[in-house]
Amino acid sequence: MPELPEVETIRNGLRRFVLNKEIKELKIFDKKLTPFLLGYKKLKNDKILEIDRIGKLLIFKFKKSPLFLLVHLKMTGQLVYLPNNSKKLMVGGHSNSGQEKDRENFKHLRFQINFLKGDVLFLNDTRRFAYVKLVNKIELNTIKGKFGLEPLEKIKYSDFLKLLEGRANKNIKAFLLDQSLVSGIGNIYADEILFAAGVLPQRKVFSLKESEKKLIFSNISRILKLAVKKRGTTFSNYIDAEGQTGEFVKLLKVYGRDGQKCQKCQNLILKDRVAGRGTHYCPRCQK
DNA sequence: CTTCTTGTTACTGA
DNA sequence: ATCAGTAACAAGAA
Numbered sequence: 001m002p003e004l005p006e007v008e009t010i011r012n013g014l015r016r017f018v019l020n021k022e023i024k025e026l027k028i029f030d031k032k033l034t035p036f037l038l039g040y041k042k043l044k045n046d047k048i049l050e051i052d053r054i055g056k057l058l059i060f061k062f063k064k065s066p067l068f069l070l071v072h073l074k075m076t077g078q079l080v081y082l083p084n085n086s087k088k089l090m091v092g093g094h095s096n097s098g099q100e101k102d103r104e105n106f107k108h109l110r111f112q113i114n115f116l117k118g119d120v121l122f123l124n125d126t127r128r129f130a131y132v133k134l135v136n137k138i139e140l141n142t143i144k145g146k147f148g149l150e151p152l153e154k155i156k157y158s159d160f161l162k163l164l165e166g167r168a169n170k171n172i173k174a175f176l177l178d179q180s181l182v183s184g185i186g187n188i189y190a191d192e193i194l195f196a197a198g199v200l201p202q203r204k205v206f207s208l209k210e211s212e213k214k215l216i217f218s219n220i221s222r223i224l225k226l227a228v229k230k231r232g233t234t235f236s237n238y239i240d241a242e243g244q245t246g247e248f249v250k251l252l253k254v255y256g257r258d259g260q261k262c263q264k265c266q267n268l269i270l271k272d273r274v275a276g277r278g279t280h281y282c283p284r285c286q287k
Numbered sequence: 288c289t290t291c292t293t294g295t296t297a298c299t300g301a
Numbered sequence: 302a303t304c305a306g307t308a309a310c311a312a313g314a315a
């Protein structure tokens with residue numbers, strides 16, 4: 001379930017550990033990934049120069065190689081860094097408990113980078129939806145072109161309005177989840193943004209008042225930035241670079257709170273299916 | 288046993 | 302062309 005704030009937290013954590021470290025070996029454990037990693041052995045002796053992110057996608061850049069390594073964690077993917085001579089977990093995506101874990105706790109190893117001094121970075125993924133993929137500059141640009149507005153950057157309200165106009169018949173939740181429109185929002189933050197904006201998720205875009213559009217717009221950036229600050233949301237026990245849980249979970253107002261009282265109005269939080277997803281909302285606070 | 292879960296893409300039918 | 306709905310992907314939890 002990593003969405004933009006969790007992926008950004010992972011990126012920040014990883015940057016501190018793996019930049020400029022020499023790669024000794026790359027290993028593929030899941031054959032499903034092989035066709036996406038053609039030529040991966042050329043990365044031997046190279047160094048990770050930078051890790052970028054667009055939406056929920058991580059982009060590894062290298063010092064020598066002109067190729068880019070893309071990592072998408074999808075729902076259960078974890079990127080884990082283990083320092084030399086340590087079994088302690090340093091950086092994670094999701095894990096089954098908030099406790100310290102060693103290597104043996106990761107039973108779904110898919111891909112691994114060994115660094116020169118014995119530390120490793122690996123992809124662990126239970127459900128095998130996550131991918132790592134090597135692409136060239138042209139392919140990278142094609143992929144980048146499919147992403148919409150980046151909420152952590154300065155977005156113009158006028159650009160957001162234009163997007164809304166083009167999707168008049170869509171419901172607003174489906175709009176927020178569409179990565180080609182606004183990137184990085186998943187099921188948790190879509191629900192939280194709409195609660196904060198006071199708008200029901202099933203509302204059609206054309207029905208939104210100007211004031212509601214403004215509130216949705218401002219809350220996209222506000223909530224995602226706040227969540228990054230809080231190091232993401234620990235729901236399936238995601239942990240960050242320091243092995244800490246994401247604190248945004250304490251700030252969730254509707255997600256996963258169906259059947260509980262709304263903190264604002266005491267009404268019961270409901271859960272319905274909207275845009276094919278479990279959707280949480282307060283029928284009183286959201287119009 | 289069945290049902291549900293998230294992110295994304297592909298497909299179908301309106 | 303849009304949009305909603307659903308299957309698929311894979312595995313585990315309830």
